[in-house]
Amino acid sequence: SAVISQKPSRDICQRGTSLTIQCQVDSQVTMMFWYRQQPGQSLTLIATANQGSEATYESGFVIDKFPISRPNLTFSTLTVSNMSPEDSSIYLCSLGGLDGYTFGSGTRLTVV
Amino acid sequence: EDQVTQSPEALRLQEGESSSLNCSYTVSGLRGLFWYRQDPGKGPEFLFTLYSAGEEKEKERLKATLTKKESFLHITAPKPEDSATYLCAVQATGANNLFFGTGTRLTVIP
Numbered sequence: 001s002a003v004i005s006q007k008p009s010r011d012i013c014q015r016g017t018s019l020t021i022q023c024q025v026d027s028q029v030t031m032m033f034w035y036r037q038q039p040g041q042s043l044t045l046i047a048t049a050n051q052g053s054e055a056t057y058e059s060g061f062v063i064d065k066f067p068i069s070r071p072n073l074t075f076s077t078l079t080v081s082n083m084s085p086e087d088s089s090i091y092l093c094s095l096g097g098l099d100g101y102t103f104g105s106g107t108r109l110t111v112v
Numbered sequence: 113e114d115q116v117t118q119s120p121e122a123l124r125l126q127e128g129e130s131s132s133l134n135c136s137y138t139v140s141g142l143r144g145l146f147w148y149r150q151d152p153g154k155g156p157e158f159l160f161t162l163y164s165a166g167e168e169k170e171k172e173r174l175k176a177t178l179t180k181k182e183s184f185l186h187i188t189a190p191k192p193e194d195s196a197t198y199l200c201a202v203q204a205t206g207a208n209n210l211f212f213g214t215g216t217r218l219t220v221i222p
Contacts, residue, residue, distance in 0.1 A: 004155075042214040048209060100160075
């Protein structure tokens, strides 16, 4: 199965700033997914990112707050913009495959 | 609306004490049910995919089963290294993404 490299693994950010999270895959994939895992809660899908088209956002998530880049079939970024303490979460990228969905190691974001 | 409910929320077992985790689901049409293991500070690690009622899959001390309404993850003679949060997720027919439950946090005491 594909291997995902996600970075940064963790960060502490000031409110009002932005953070860009990167995911690099070792093979070409059509579809990538971005999830959020708030403390003590389940994984929630933020958006689906296809190469060459605009990301599709789930209800409750908007492009201005979580812009996504998908410049090629092996790379994607998620930006968390104008952060507030409520954005403190783990953010994960994911992709599907024959052996199930693979996840990155996650980015633990703390907003102070 | 898709719904996944996992129970119990937390489970403490003595080493060697077998038990089962439950995942109840409601989905318009099931494409697949997934089990993951998540260790603190890490992303979910894929364990099993089940596609139809009656299907079973095994991996070491873990066995996953599926009915039309729920799935069980049976843990036989667990070891401390099995301590983790176990996540259940469903993929609906026609969907590309997964819908997750809140997980069961398993602690195995030596």
